[in-house]
Amino acid sequence: MDESNLFLRVLAAYSDAVRVKDVDAFTALYDQDIHVFDMWGTWSLRGLAAWRDMAAGWFSSLGDECVVVTSDDESSAVAGALAIGHAVLTYTEIAPDGTKLRSLSNRVTMALRKTGGSWKIIHEHTSAPIDHQSQQAILHRSDD
Template sequence: MPTRREVDEAKIRRQVGKIVEGLGAKDLEGLKQPYAKDVVSFDVEPPLQHVGLEAKLKNWAKAFLFFESMTYEVRDVTLAVGDEVAFGHAFARLSGTLKNGTATSGMWVRVTYGFQKIDGDWLIVHDQVSAPIDMSGKAVVDLEP
């Protein structure tokens, strides 16, 4: 029989899976489910922070404008799960076919997730996406996990 911690970890992994599914289907409604209403996101594009579910969804909607079809891949999800909060990190890549027909393999980024158990559901209350930079301040986008 799985422990409560194992059950919670499986639920959190399913939340990450819902992001993968929602992006693949270009489904903004489906993407609402894993995030808390007051999520704070430190995404790769300005401003320094995006506050609230609508701001997070607006970022994903921007990606939909550029891609005809898209795939979101998440690798090496590592989690630390407590009773009411959890955090994790992973590597992620958005790839696909752009609206102009060009295929792109995208770039790998680092993702950190903060989860909180709210009304029995594990929701993302914070995420941060980043790309490494070289010492000149330029993003290094050709690295792979």
């Protein structure tokens, strides 16, 4: 994998796997020892089995709908066998007829490690800013 585009390629593979709800392709991006700080429902998830269970539940909850993931404000750096990247991801739920049902954005940071010639995500952290008054997550950027 071309390391200069490593993070963009990982984000593209992530988006593709989510869009087609392919649990195997999704989890193939992650290391066996993945540690995720996910902002949705669980403080953190450790290990590929836990992450696979999350993905399987998410994808099956969508029924006939799909989710299109787009990214912007991507930035990354590679140093030897480690890479780190961050971006804003927007998740848009699409009905079978192509109608956009809803969307939200969150921030993501991913750390990757090259092991045996393959890059895998070893840590992922998602977040959203919290409104001080309402204590609610802000899931849409002001420029969305």
